[in-house]
Amino acid sequence: MTGRTPRTYWVAGTAVLLALLFAAAATVAAANGDPGAARPLPATPGLHSPDAGFARDMAVHHQQAVEMSFIVRDRTGDEAVRTLAFDIANTQANQRGMLLGWLDLWGLPKVVADEPPMSWMGTSAGHGDHAGHGAAKPGALMPGMATKEELEQLGAASGRDAEVLFLQLMTDHHRGGVAMAEGCAQQCATPVERALAQGMVDAQRSELTLMADMLGKRGAAPRG
Structure with a gap:
């Protein structure tokens, strides 16, 4: 696919940028004591709080x-896929x-030994059913994440094959990310973190629609 990027891709990229700008503005407002801020900053989150757990897990x-975005940019010359990959890499x-940065400000570690991934969402195991969004597949750390073998497969593919695999893997990845971000939007106590999480939900849902359309144009579909 060559030529100018369709307006659909521009709209999705704009949604991601606006989500980031909103979260950044909320952070500044809260730090400056802006009376327009929704509420005062809460106490520093605890080690195993949803706020800290989400920050650690979503960073990973x-x-x-x-x-994955950097891998596919080297495996295809398709403008639309490369633009999407750049947007995802830059935003995330x-x-x-x-x-x-929030973990640093809170004085909390970025890794906690023996803490199951996503356990802050209220499940007893990191690979269990997270709010009804299913378990991580064997070899993947969290729901939606690719396995080492899938990353190697993406790195070995090229052209249309690389584009389709990237879009399918990233679709799975976004679905897992949306489920986790929804958990923080509902459970996190820090206003700016909740705002960032909701921005992730909105932007990644938009990208899911975009990627389904891109797969359809390549004669493929999301997996599962």
Whole structure:
């Protein structure tokens, strides 16, 4: 697919940018004591709070999305896929930085030994059913994440095969990310973190629609 990027891709990218800008503005407003802020900052989150758990888990989840995006940019010359990959890598790298920065501000570790992934969502095991969104597949750390073998497969593919596999893997990844972000939007106590989580939900849902359309144009469909 060549030529100018369709308006649909521009709209999805704009949604992601607006979500980031909103979260950043909320952070500044809260830090400056802006009377327009929704509520005062809560006490520092605890080690195993939803706020801290989400920050740790989503930082890991985002890192893999960035990795997959860089892989596919080297495996295809398709403008639309490369633009989407760049947008995802740029957005999720920035969001990851915010999440890790909050952990630093809270004086909390970025990794907690023996803490099951996503246990902050109220499940007893990191690979269980998270709010009805299913379990992680064998070899994957969290629901939606790709396995080592799938990443190797993506790195070995090229052209249309790489595009389809990337879109399918990223669709699964976004579905898992949306489920986790919805959990924070409902459970996290920190207003700016809840705002960022809701922004992730809105932007990634938009990208899910976009990726389904891109797969359809390649004669493929999301998996599962």
